Amino acid sequence: MKIIVPMAGRGSRLRPHTLTVPKPLIPIAGKPIVHRLVEDIAGVLDQPIDEVAFIIHESFGKQVEEELITIAQKLGAKGTIYYQNVALGTGHAIMCAKDSLSGPAVIAYADTLIRADFDLDTSADSVIWVKQVDQPEAFGVVNLNESGEIIELVEKPKEFVSDLAVIGIYYFKDVAVLKNELQAVLDNNIIHGGEYQINDGIKQMMAKGMKFVPGKVDEWMDCGNKNVTVETNSRMLDFLHQDGEKLILKGIVSENSTIIEPCFIGENVELKNATVGPNVSLGYGCKVENSTIKNSLVQNLTVIKNANLDNAMIGSHVVFNGNFANISIGDYSVLE
Known part of the structure; x- marks a missing residue:
């Protein structure tokens, strides 16, 4: 085949x-x-x-x-x-x-x-x-x-x-x-x-x-498009969670933070004073500080601070520091 x-x-x-x-x-x-x-x-x-x-x-x-x-x-x-x-x-x-x-x-x-x-x-x-x-x-x-x-x-x-x-x-x-x-x-x-x-x-x-x-x-x-992709991410997380698939990977550093499943958390993610989930994917090497994220898709090696995100899609190598909620940011962007 x-x-x-x-x-x-x-x-x-x-x-x-x-x-x-x-x-x-x-x-x-x-x-x-x-x-x-x-x-x-x-x-x-x-x-x-x-x-x-x-x-x-x-x-x-x-x-x-x-x-x-x-x-x-x-x-x-x-x-x-x-x-x-x-x-x-x-x-x-x-x-x-x-x-x-x-x-x-x-x-x-x-x-x-x-x-x-x-x-x-x-x-x-x-x-x-x-x-x-x-x-x-x-x-x-x-x-x-x-x-x-x-x-x-x-x-x-x-x-x-x-x-x-x-x-x-x-x-x-x-x-x-x-x-x-x-x-x-x-x-x-x-x-x-x-x-x-x-x-x-x-x-x-x-x-x-x-x-x-x-x-x-x-x-x-x-x-x-962005909205349906974020929705698809949420639905897929729910299916995989029900299937019992391991979605939280190794090397996570968490300080005064909460993960609300279903979530995918990639390797070597750092969380500080953060609430992540439900329905969030965080790629490897991300750092989240003083933030709440739900119903969102974040790719790799991105830094998020002082944010309250919902229905967001953020690319890789992004630095985001702000209070916008529903955002769509491509790779290598900086918003501080």
Whole structure:
């Protein structure tokens, strides 16, 4: 089994945090989004992963590439890097990894996190992962026949089709079939919204009678902008706390301070006259003094003093000394 992860976009809606770090590498509950995504998918598949192929922008740099290769290796898989340097759509991104498009594979876009527990129907030609939503008109949804098979993809339907939204994760029994259809999309210059779309390849597979079925996830968490990313961090902390995962790491120095779980506290964090939590992630090497922090996401090696933070997102190497509560500060910023 392979996992193909298109992630070349910089994540403009999450700026300033993505000015220095690609969105899929933003940590959620102490671990990068893409790392959690790949692990969660591997858990659902419950079978060996042979390769994880990442499609990135070349400007991400060698350090990012090395981190991604390490993520694959932790799953016992080979890590492969491909480049998409021009944003030409989801279909084009997948085809940038065409040398890896063979055999059974999952394609997953690295801007979402899931919680799921279902048996993958490997007899189907494809499984499209979906989540039941309250406002289907805001999403792309699937249309099912009486047998529960997917017969149509409908983007933001004005009339009710179903309440099962496509979340951007797909299984293909032989991803080479999708590869052939997407090659036809490129060759025939089939463009929607100015881009080559994965849906056009999928629709051609459906037109040839291939069997598509839904795989329903229990939780679907977005990381599109600051507010939803902070919310996703809180939800993930709660899930991990319920799972009994160790979230408070070694080397913490605490003086007259309180941690209210669930929280992720990275290594070598220093707390002085501080209350941290609930729903807070503090990356390694952070220092918090005379402050209260809740419902917030703070990355690494950041210093926070005299603050009362709620719904805050702060990058790495930041120095923040002030009384603003709902803030969004990128890496290497100083506010004193």
